[in-house]
Structure formats: C-alpha cells, structure tokens
Amino acid sequence: MKLGVLGSGDVGKVLASGFLKHGHEVMVGSRIASKLGDWAKKNPGGKTGSFSDAAKFGEVVVLAVKGTVAGDALRAAGAANLQGKTVIDAANPIADAPPVNGVLRFFTSLDESLMERLQRDYPGAKFVKAFNSVGNACMVNPQFRGGKPTMFICGNDDGAKKTVAQLLDQFGWETADMGKAEAARAIEPLCMLWCIPGFLRNDWVHAFKLLS
Ligand SMILES: NC(=O)c1ccc[n+]([C@@H]2O[C@H](COP(=O)([O-])OP(=O)(O)OC[C@H]3O[C@@H](n4cnc5c(N)ncnc54)[C@H](OP(=O)(O)O)[C@@H]3O)[C@@H](O)[C@H]2O)c1
DSSP: EEEEOOOHHHHHHHHHHHHTTTTTEEEEEEEEEEGGGHHHEEEEEEEEEEEOHHHHHHEEEEOSSSSHHHHHHHHHOOHHTTTTEEEOOOOOOBBBOOTTTTOOBBSBBTOOOHHHHHHHHHHTSSOOOOOOOOGGGGSSSSOOOOOOOOOBBBOOOOOHHHHHHHHHHTTOOEEEEESSGHHHHHHHHHHHHHHHHHHHOOOOOOOOOOOO
C-alpha cells in the first residue's frame, strides 16, 4: 500500500517507519523539508515532501499533526489529494493550556469531536480515528505482558475501517470498531486518560484492552 503521512513529529515518523517495516511505500510530509532529514537518513526506503506531495502520494493518508492546526495541515494537503481516500486520524484536540492535575484540556466538547469537524470540512475523505490513544513508542508492534492491546477506531466508511484494521493487525493490534464518526467523541478523550499516569507518575508505557 502507498501511505502519505502528514506530520514530522514523533507520531508521523514512528508510523512511517512502521509502514516501511511492514512492506508499504511511504512519503512523509512537512512544511519544512529539513525537519525530516534525520528520518530520511535512517529510513532510506522512505520518501519526504510537502503535505501536498504526501497526500497526493498516499492511497491512504495519515493525519499526524497538532490538533489545533489539523485544519491548516489538511488545507495544505489539498482537498483534491484527499478525495475518496482513507484518512487515518491520529490527532487529538489538545488545547494550548496546561493539564490540570495531569488531565489534558481539549478545545472540543463531548458533543463534537475534532474528527467530526474534519469529516464535515472534507466530505470526500474517509476519516478513521486510530492511534490517538497510545503513545508513539507503543504504536508499532507493542509488547505487553497482558497480550495484544486494543485500538478503538471509528469512522463513517466501512471499507476505510477495514483497511485500517488490516494495518493495525500488521502492527500487532486488535481492533474494536466503535461505529460512526460520532464515536470519536468518546475515543479522543481516551488520550486524556492514557496520559494521566504519564503526567502523574512518569509512566508512559501502557495501552487499553477491551475484555469480554
Ligand atoms: N506524541 C504521541 O505519542 C501521540 C500519541 C497519540 C496521538 N498523538 C497526536 O498525534 C498528533 C501528532 O503528535 P506529535 O507528537 O507527533 O507531533 P505534534 O508536535 O503534535 O505535531 C507536529 C506536526 O504538526 C505540524 N504543525 C504544527 N503547526 C502547524 C501549522 N501551523 N500548520 C500546519 N502544520 C503544523 C508540524 O508541521 P511541520 O512538519 O511542517 O512542522 C508537524 O508535522 C497530535 O495531534 C497528537 O495529539 C500524539
């Protein structure tokens, strides 16, 4: 599969390296090409470019930018380059304000998630929420004593979710499909919960598992 990753931060780089490791073709996008120099050296099979180059390249696009600027990054990527494509949305709507007793603050409400806003603004793209509620160090082939962790996903397009579930399976996750885009109202705040042990006890190595 050809993946276009929008984001030069830890998430973009870790996911891009993971896709390469699993035999996919990858282009990572940034506004500033020099930010990806080290990644390109360590990942000679990967390509780098602008947000627009990466979105055009990808059959599947990954959104891995700061939540407050997700709209700006998608605008730079270009609606035409996202048309009809699965967009894996790892972004969290974290506000530019400090956490309170380890609890992050969001700029969204429980009645409207970031992903719903993006889906509304880019109706031609098929957004799937994934990878938002685990740290980047545990995103690719995580090893936990408790077994395979669960990635909660949601989105309006069943085919897009199937594609994402296949990629998650390669990365060593089990997938729990929580339904349509509105479920991002519940999945995005899992990031707040995931981060609390980190902020309070510097414990950043854990993941969620759904038991039945
Ligand atoms: N860090 C984690 O472990 C983790 C885990 C799960 C989910 N997430 C979520 O994943 C997303 C990425 O996180 P991250 O830690 O990798 O990096 P980040 O620092 O949150 O975001 C970096 C990216 O944001 C882009 N950006 C910043 N300002 C911009 C602007 N004005 N316009 C367009 N793009 C802009 C940067 O673009 P340039 O490349 O052009 O500078 C860069 O690619 C976030 O939404 C975060 O909440 C993070």
